[in-house]
Amino acid sequence: MTHAPAPTRVEPPPGAASTPALPASTRADAAARPRRRRPGRLRDGLLFLAFVGPNVLLLAVFTYKPLLESFYYSTLQWNIGSSIAREVGLANYVAWFQDPQTPTVIRVTLIFTGVTVVGSMALGLGVAVLLNRRIRLRGPVRTIIVAPYVLSGVAVGFLWLYVFDPNFGLVSAGLQLIGLPSPDWYSDPAAALAMVTTVQVWRDLGYCALIYLAGLQAVPKDLLDAAALDGAGRIRTFLRVVLPLLSPTTFFLSVTTLLSSLQTFDLISAMTKGGPLQGTTTMMYQIFHEGFVAGRAGYSSAVATILFLVLLVVTLVQLVVVQRKVHYS
Template sequence: MASQTDSTVVRPPEPAAARDGGRGAGRGGPARRPVPRRRSHNWRRNRKEYLLFLVLVAPNLAIIGTFDYWPVIYNAWLSLTRWNMISGVPRFVGLQNYENLLTSPGFHEVLLNTLVFTAAIVIGSAVIGLALAVLFNQKLRGRGIVRTAAFAPHIVSGAAVATLWLFMFDPAYGLTRVVFDPFGMESPRWVNDADWAMVALIIAYLWKGIGFIAIVYLAGLQNLPEELYEAARLDGAGSWTIFRRITLPLLSPVTFFVMVVSIIGTFQAYDMIAVLTGGGPGSATTTLSWFIYQQGFQASDAGNAAAGAMLLFVILLVVTGLQTKFVQRKVHYR
């Protein structure tokens, strides 16, 4: 039961995983080949082995081809068409969907919502996650239990976490009223108030995800070179200076990893948005990914949905590309 992440190593991964809810892929490391082999592609001689390879790989490859790669291609085409997804066929309209989206004030609001939501989660995760990790890194009794409790919501269904928070946000009987009442203030109406709905969404989302980020940071902290700290202490550096000048810079690859994971995570937050706000009130919490769902499955507008999806895809590619580049440069510094 113990979360012995104590002797852990975090290496910021290479291409961050987009599909699996933001799990990164660890850097391969030099492979020790189990069996030395010659490189000979002689079909006749190796027929049996080649055939076995195909049999083993084909099912997985077929699924991935059909449900991961084909969608990208067909989605790109759909984004250039107009179609109601029910009858008829997609009709080519060129870049009109993109033009409509990028010039519509409604879509600007969606982009702004996405930016606010993502920025709050990314910054909140990094700052609070690191603070929690520093706390968990102290020799304190009971820290293991708190760490476990903080990590737990991360693996619970977002729908369940959001439903719990929906109750907590109830202005009359919810737990959050306890925070406002002592100050003689009335609890906001949270998810029913356009000014507070996004705040509510961010709080619930951070509560769910922050424990995982803390674990990642904790592993990073415990992997820092001890000698540097000894040297800094001998030079008379205070703990704040050490944190700012040594810990933070050394952790920057971890921070970048955390940021990419958080960005990808916010794009998958369908369950929390669906339960807490449904994108509302109005469109106060409609993010880009919720917009795609709405356009595709509520408004039956395949073209708009596909165009929105392509924009999101490009944003993610840029982000992961930046991460790969940044982390590689960082590695050279060390």
Template sequence: MALTFAATPRTRSPETPRPRSSRGRAARRSLTGWGFAGPATLLVVGLSIFPAVWAFFISRTKWNGIAPATDVGWRNYQRIATDPDAIAAAQHTLVLTVLFVPASILLGILIAVALNQKIRLIGFYRTCIFVPYVASAAATGILASFVFNPQFGAANEALRRLGLPAQQFLESPGQALIVICLIALWGEVGFCAVIYLAALQDIPKELVEAATVDGAGKWRVFRHITLPELRPVTVFTAIWQTITAMQLFDLIYTTTRGGPMNSTQTVVYYIYELAFQTQRLGYGAAVAYLLFAVTMLLTVVVIWYNRRSGSGAF
């Protein structure tokens, strides 16, 4: 009689400790991971977190960068509320944000829908839209200064050929901020278009096909299917573009330097003038921390509302 024995796998009881060899392998894997991530972590801490903490302590002092700092407590923060230059800079930043963010989102959606079509040379068109975003912002500002020059700029030349009066553009206090917004849109709309294009290609085709079979036209499909599917991307893009508008500096520095008559002086450029031109480092750091607090608060509110509404962007 042949006897057969069923092999039963050995199981380790929960109380059995792990072998030392397994612990050694886990420790080696952890050390290997930190070996790759450690330098980058130290770089981030050294170039961002440590300066940010140090700037907070500077914001509570009166310091010109040379003489010993004098502790003034929260006096710098209290002074911001009564500073007319800071209030004007905040107003200019708010106007720029209100103009820039909705326009960039709307143009991004329209361009993404156009680039989502099956046409010839579509890869070339997509590249052309994205090139201004990866180009240097300083180079964009310098180029825009020539384009919108009141005397020999291409913009006024186009207006003359159309029989329209020439404009002052960047040299007009009433037009300079709008022109800055247009330049920023030219450089940033490619980012929005690429984000929305990726989101459009991620929409399930079955939803569009089912709506088309049910008799829905292109507009109804776009309104009732495409736009709701793009809502999480829109929340992310709105936050990103708001931060971009509130921290806009390079275009202003290379075009107007805050002029004419401080009409394009935003909060970030005002911080630059305080810290590096008038050497009021303590007060400049206080304004910078206030801008950080406003940006963080706005971001948290948008994320909270997004999670409450259930759109799923974050």
């Protein structure tokens, strides 16, 4: 008679803990039971809301809400002080494009913005190169150069009114010393635009110099030493080594100075009030004049919306096209 072999018991390896098998129903209940959230994650989420929440609330109240209201007001024919507002659709936009003064406003805006951006960045780079060297009183010199940027535009405008005064101003006196006639800064539209643009370049110069100086100090010294060992002069080293490494700084300044120039209002209001003959009226100043002087809130909101779209398109073009030529390493 043949007996069946007894089952062989498999012993666990030494040191291994034996885990009893759970029933299938118990395993299913454990899988279906929701896991408890860790207290640390909840605390981190509350801290995130505590820090970000007030900022989002302030942006919503003081930025996004007025922006949406401006879009809505641009479709109304509404004058400040009047309780009657009539919906006119896109009539305010059509009226701005058909306004005979619009080409002058666009031309002034382009000239003012272009000269300000290029001039302040070019001069700021030159000043930063000089300040990057070891000179005496470098700290006070930096403070003096940056000071105009932190001053109020109205204060800067009133200060330069005396500098450009045709009778006793420093600019007129300097031109007379070298035998040149002094322009009538407050009657000639071209001279007034040159005056305002020069002051804006002087105002933004310190900001650009400060940012460029930070970029110059971040250039690795070993690259400069390697270029010197290869026999490259200072000019060639600057053009081939330093300038490409400053491309992120240049890109950043091109965006910030462009936005700042397009939104300049206080300086023009203090110096020329958009005149003479609208020779210094930019789109930003036109928004103020139409809204708070002429009282045409709907028309002013339409111009503000157009300027917002221009800023948005220009910024996107810079981010997509110009950033491709930026070297971050």
